[in-house]
Amino acid sequence: xxxxxxxxxxxxxxxxxxxxxxxxxxxxIVELGIVRDVQxxxxxxVTVTITPTYSGCPAxxxxxxxxxxxxxxxxxxxxxxxxxxxxxxxTDWLSESTRYKMRKHGIAPPETNSSDPVALFSSGKxxxxxxxxxxxxxxxxxxxxxxxxxxxxxxxxxxxxxxxFKCY
Amino acid sequence: xxxxxAIYTYCLRIADSNLILGQxxxxxxxxxxxxxxxxxxTNISLDLFGQAExxxxxxxxxxxxxxxxxxxxxxxxxxxxxxxLIVEQPNGDFAFTMVRELLFSSxxxxxxEALYKSNxxxxxxxxxxxxxxxxxxxxxxxxxxxxxxxxxxxxxxxxQWAIDELWRYTxxxxxxxxxxEELISMGIAPDLKEIQKLWIKSVMSVTAExxxxxxxxxxxxxGGNDGIHTEHLGHILCELQYLQRAHPGASW
Ligand SMILES: [Zn+2]
Numbered sequence: 001x002x003x004x005x006x007x008x009x010x011x012x013x014x015x016x017x018x019x020x021x022x023x024x025x026x027x028x029i030v031e032l033g034i035v036r037d038v039q040x041x042x043x044x045x046v047t048v049t050i051t052p053t054y055s056g057c058p059a060x061x062x063x064x065x066x067x068x069x070x071x072x073x074x075x076x077x078x079x080x081x082x083x084x085x086x087x088x089x090x091t092d093w094l095s096e097s098t099r100y101k102m103r104k105h106g107i108a109p110p111e112t113n114s115s116d117p118v119a120l121f122s123s124g125k126x127x128x129x130x131x132x133x134x135x136x137x138x139x140x141x142x143x144x145x146x147x148x149x150x151x152x153x154x155x156x157x158x159x160x161x162x163x164x165f166k167c168y
Numbered sequence: 169x170x171x172x173x174a175i176y177t178y179c180l181r182i183a184d185s186n187l188i189l190g191q192x193x194x195x196x197x198x199x200x201x202x203x204x205x206x207x208x209x210t211n212i213s214l215d216l217f218g219q220a221e222x223x224x225x226x227x228x229x230x231x232x233x234x235x236x237x238x239x240x241x242x243x244x245x246x247x248x249x250x251x252x253l254i255v256e257q258p259n260g261d262f263a264f265t266m267v268r269e270l271l272f273s274s275x276x277x278x279x280x281e282a283l284y285k286s287n288x289x290x291x292x293x294x295x296x297x298x299x300x301x302x303x304x305x306x307x308x309x310x311x312x313x314x315x316x317x318x319x320x321x322x323x324x325x326x327x328q329w330a331i332d333e334l335w336r337y338t339x340x341x342x343x344x345x346x347x348x349e350e351l352i353s354m355g356i357a358p359d360l361k362e363i364q365k366l367w368i369k370s371v372m373s374v375t376a377e378x379x380x381x382x383x384x385x386x387x388x389x390x391g392g393n394d395g396i397h398t399e400h401l402g403h404i405l406c407e408l409q410y411l412q413r414a415h416p417g418a419s420w
Pocket of ligand 1 (some may be wrong): 122130131133134135147155156158159160
């Protein structure tokens with residue numbers, strides 16, 4: 001695709017909003033909240049600032065490659081990716097529509113505000129809504145799941161296991 | 169001591185501890201008592217490696233001289249590692265690993281909470297993220313120590329034994345030297361004596377609920393800050409560094 005239109009910051013955000021999270025493809029990296037800043041100079045050199053999710057998140061290197069590839073394909077002459085650690089990424093940044101998409105994808109979104117100690121501690125007492133049937137008769141199977149960001153739960157109403165995106 | 173040099177060493181202390189504990193936990197891969205625990209321990213390992221990488225990168229940026237996170241992780245010798253001694257202790261049985269996890273993650277959680285108030289922007293950003301992970305690790309190990317302590321006679325016996333064995337390495341986590349003095353004076357790192365008070369409180373709340381006792385400690389083993397290790401670190405490094413030593417610069 002040949003693109004003659006000069007890259008604007010708005011256009012870059014639009015492009016980035018099309019890059020899916022490799023682990024939850026229904027959610028883009030912009031919706032996930034990892035893109036913190038975008039700048040472009042007159043020579044179409046783009047600087048994207050991203051923030052890591054979990055410290056050991058293996059998806060981070062995929063994010064970086066995808067961002068670089070997408071922007072270079074769409075008119076950027078050079079792409080510089082900066083990592084910012086403050087403010088620390090939190091699941092509180094996930095919007096309602098992102099949470100809705102996760103639920104439709106079969107993943108229960110984080111339910112409590114991450115600054116609430118209950119979210120991190122008494123998971124035994126916490127009840128997570130099943131993304132399949134919306135009932136709350138559910139149990140934690142394992143705090144750790146298929147990726148660092150997810151726990152495994154089980155729904156006693158529809159007898160289905162499901163993943164829960166942990167509060168962070 | 170200059171501040172930069174102190175920050176460099178402080179990074180290595182935390183990163184080395186995380187790298188070595190991550191390696192220990194990874195030894196459980198495919199050997200966990202149940203699938204969920206296999207996943208849990210390797211997930212915790214991944215968090216620890218990620219935290220280590222962040223601080224190795226920071227340390228490498230201070231050191232310059234073409235240092236990288238990888239060269240710091242893989243190309244130093246045993247005496248240059250300043251991890252806490254408790255993390256290099258062998259896994260033992262599942263109870264032993266969970267007690268080690270409890271003792272270390274409660275230290276980490278309290279340390280990170282303090283580092284989140286650091287005057288150093290990088291430490292602050294790192295700690296804000298890492299503390300959330302440490303809380304998950306602490307919750308995981310606390311729940312298991314309580315379950316095992318209150319479980320059968322056998323699980324109680326093994327868990328108590330693990331506490332008795334590991335306790336001698338706990339004082340080492342709070343050892344300070346001129347690195348701490350410099351960073352405390354600059355408002356960059358906390359006084360570990362304060363962290364120790366918070367730590368003992370959180371550990372005792374778990375052991376009390378588990379029906380376990382904290383041992384009197386006639387014998388204390390220290391040396392992590394000075395690179396004086398127990399005999400176990402050399403063996404871990406053999407395995408950990410093998411690839412980079414045999415094929416320098418290998419990547420994939
Ligand atoms: Zn259900």
